[in-house]
Amino acid sequence: MRWKSFLVFRLAGIQIIIDYSWFIIFFLVIYSMAENYFPATQGSFSTSQYWIMGVIAAVLFFLSVLLHEMAHSFLAIMHGIKVTSIRLFIFGGLAQVASEPESGRHEFLIALAGPATSLLLGFGFGLLYLVMFLSGHLGPVASVAGYLATANILLGLFNLIPGFPLDGGRILRAILWDRWGDVTRATRVVSGIGNAFALFLIIFGILLMVAARSLISGLWLVLIGLFMKQSALGSYQAVVLRESLAGVQIRQVMKENIVSVDWLLPLDELVREYFYKYQYTNFPVLNRAELIGMVSLDQVKEISKELWMFKQVRDIMTPIEQVPFLKPTDDATEAFRLMVSHDMGRMMVIEGGRLVGMVSRRDLLDLFKIKSDLGIS
Ligand SMILES: [Zn+2]
Incomplete structure (x- = not known):
């Protein structure tokens, strides 16, 4: 799947590519923050103030996702893997590497770096919120911090689900790879879990749309599920392809x-x-x-x-x-x-x-x- 990219810049030697599709999620975050989240948690501001808070929250969330991908990239570079680019698109971020890790241990560390960063950021913002709460400063800053704490922790936890193409899938594959010494078998198992989880998201999304009449959230889950299903299959095929071509001159x-x-x-x-x-x-x-x-x-x-x-x-x-x-x-x-x-x-x-x-x-x-x-x- 190739999305058209909108903006490209370099950060610490890595090309950062932002796709047009990414703006959909960006504006969705701003909108839901300004129209729902902040008015519900902060009763005393004007509409324009809610929108400013929404923009700040969305930009900081964007930087959080970028940091998650940068963490993967730095660990990859430390283990001798060339990172060509980081792509931010509608379903989040993706660090693109020129080669695959050589061992399960390397893959384990590279995969863990992302969710670990998100959880740390989440706890950091959570701490900021707590300090402001205890000192009685529950203003807009605390509200934005509270949102970023929740968003980063959810991002970290979601990514730890042990199915491909999520980070948790890579972590589990690394463990199985080390244990079995068979990367194809490990990949097959983790892709299977990823596929099952994707199906669950799709069914849950349809139920949300039909039974709970939450059209947007339901559709969103269906789309993420479809994307994950595609990627789980793709990453398995890539490994099988590698195996199949090995030894051919x-x-x-x-x-x-x-x-x-x-x-x-x-x-x-x-x-x-x-x-x-x-x-x-x-x-x-x-x-x-x-x-x-x-x-x-x-x-x-x-x-x-x-x-x-x-x-x-x-x-x-x-x-x-x-x-x-x-x-x-x-x-x-x-x-x-x-x-x-x-x-x-x-x-x-x-x-x-x-x-x-x-x-x-x-x-x-x-x-x-x-x-x-x-x-x-
Ligand atoms: Zn990640």
Whole structure:
């Protein structure tokens, strides 16, 4: 599932991406705070003051979610895992990593860091609320603190539910992984729990809508349940895919009939004669017989259409020194990981300085499909 992103910035070397979809939850928080929560807990303010409190509470809640994801990220970085970005979207946050933890213990610590941070924040805001309550200062600040305490503790506890894709699922998987030494089996169990919990949310949500007539809350639970169901399945498939590709060499799956483009080819011809015709996401670039780079669809997209006939492949290509490539003896699992982390649809296979083949994500997925059709994993 890909949402369009609205805002991107960097924090401590990590790219923070905020999706448009995230604003739905942001405004929902402000609205429910300003119209329901604060008027119910704080009787003596004007509507505009309730809305200001709502905005402050929503911004601080947003920072709390971000801190939760930053905690995961810092632990991951400490264990040598590259964190590419943190994405905030309608269902919360997601730290995207370039590789998976090597052991259950690492995964345990990385997964625990998020909920631990949320619970700590929750207790911190709770303490602030308590201090203000005891000293008789039950104003708007106390009210916002009280809300943030509740929200963070709920966020921490919800994430500790032991089913994929929640943090609790990762924690349980880490424990089972350590005990059994079998990551696939551990993943299957935790995905099963995640799936069951997702179903529970969906049914509970429908009941809320039908029986209790709480349309918004019910629909919300159904949507979260559907999202979790999808992710639980996805993370299980990813592990099975890894297992299935392990031990397969790139030599066995690469395509040897290579279509390459000349470095002097104008971009309009490149689009017409190559991207349209072959539907690949990228092509190796040759100067006579020498391999000098790679050109991708994304690079063409950055140039406005009117300029396509005036520009050539060499103006936009990535020079060969900067293009990540594979060797024929590389493992398919590693190849798949590299394609995902470099966001490449196809990679070159190079042996002794010579281009000997191309391999795409599709090739690897097709192989996986054929193997599972034949009942070989
Ligand atoms: Zn988390």
